[in-house]
Amino acid sequence: MLATERWRHMVEVEHAQSDELRGAVPPPTDHWRPYADQFRADPRRSGDDLVDHLLEFVGRDDTVMDVGAGGGRLGLPIALKCRSLVAVEPSESMAAVLTEQAQESGIENVSVVQEQWQDAVVDPVDVVLCAHVLYTIRDIGEFLKKLEYNARKTVLVVVHDAPPQSQIYALWKEVHGKERLALPSLPQLREVLDELEISYQVDLMPPQPARGFDTLEQATTQLSRRLYLTDGSPEAVRLERILPGLLTEDEGVFRIKDSQPLRPALVSWHPTHAP
The missing domain is CATH 3.40.50.150 (Vaccinia Virus protein VP39)
Structure with missing residues (x-):
């Protein structure tokens, strides 16, 4: 090819x-x-x-x-x-x-x-x-x-x-399987x-x-868009449940744990x- x-x-x-x-x-x-x-x-x-x-x-x-x-x-x-x-x-x-x-x-x-x-x-x-x-x-x-x-x-x-978008690839496995x-x-x-x-x-x-997120709510909203989640879907509920454990906070900015800099x-x- x-x-x-x-x-x-x-x-x-x-x-x-x-x-x-x-x-x-x-x-x-x-x-x-x-x-x-x-x-x-x-x-x-x-x-x-x-x-x-x-x-x-x-x-x-x-x-x-x-x-x-x-x-x-x-x-x-x-x-x-x-x-x-x-x-x-x-x-x-x-x-x-x-x-x-x-x-x-x-x-x-x-x-x-x-x-x-x-x-x-x-x-x-x-x-x-x-x-x-x-x-x-x-x-x-x-x-x-x-x-x-x-x-x-x-x-x-x-x-x-x-x-x-590779910094959120790990979330795909967690949310979409x-x-x-x-x-x-x-x-x-x-x-x-x-x-x-x-x-x-x-x-x-x-x-x-990663640019990161100002709040947990902002992270949930933006990541839901990037993961193509529908409000109230099982995947959206799963993301909301697991996301706090997948983020790290540094000086007021939330970033995905272990995400590699681009x-x-x-x-x-x-x-x-x-x-």
């Missing part, structure tokens, strides 16, 4: 498992609406290793595109340095957070394209960034090729070294890039602990058509 085919297979079987547990309830039109406010971050913050490293690839006169920009956590700090930033973000709630953050921070060189990347009509820029988007993309080859086609100088892709099927992440991306004959560099960033990787390359 080709690397691109393995990638598609992993995405499709993971989605099929989610659909099975979701049942007849359709997926939300905007998955990120309950979480969008969590992606707010001060564009002028310091001490963010990933932001600092990304800025090393961006010049004052560069134009930049952030594909899957979310709430602007990475794109807005870059906009403070570059000539202009195009933020491609399909989620209405995420795009709203990004726009509000830009306005509040006095950042005026940002334009938003509220479309899926595959459908977006955009002009090429100097640097294309795509952070934490690839995990659920079925046609990974075409997605990456479009990133490269629209970058004159550099493509920057950020992915974790493990699936983004079955293993969670994994989405692709950095190891599979390396295989795809090798298959596409793209010469790339990988820079591993410091590990990031380590972001910055994967960069120069497009084959670049001068």
Whole structure:
């Protein structure tokens, strides 16, 4: 099986498992609406290793595109340095957070394209960034090729070294009695890039602990969504019963015991058509 085919297979079987547990309830039109406010971050913050490293690839006169920009956590700090930033973000709630953050921070060189990347009509820029988007993309080859086609100088892709929801995989066994099927992440991306004959560099960033939860009630609510639980179902009752024993509290933040920190990787390359 080709690397691109393995990638598609992993995405499709993971989605099929989610659909099975979701049942007849359709997926939300905007998955990120309950979480969008969590992606707010001060564009002028310091001490963010990933932001600092990304800025090393961006010049004052560069134009930049952030594909899957979310709430602007990475794109807005870059906009403070570059000539202009195009933020491609399909989620209405995420795009709203990004726009509000830009306005509040006095950042005026940002334009938003509220479309899926595959459908977006955009002009090429100097640097294309795509952070934490690839995990659920079925046609990974075409997605990456479009990133490269629209970058004159550099493509920057950020992915974790493990699936983004892997920190709650242990709960799947506890609640559903079955293993969670994994989405692709950095190891599979390396295989795809090798298959596409793209010469790339990988820079591993410091590990990031789980964001955690402010209260036990918040943990129950958010984890119920991620586990596709229906209120009052036997699985929801089981989660509520066992969750206190599966969490640890540190300085007012609740995290899942023994969950391993995720380590972001910055994967960069120069497009084959670049001068």
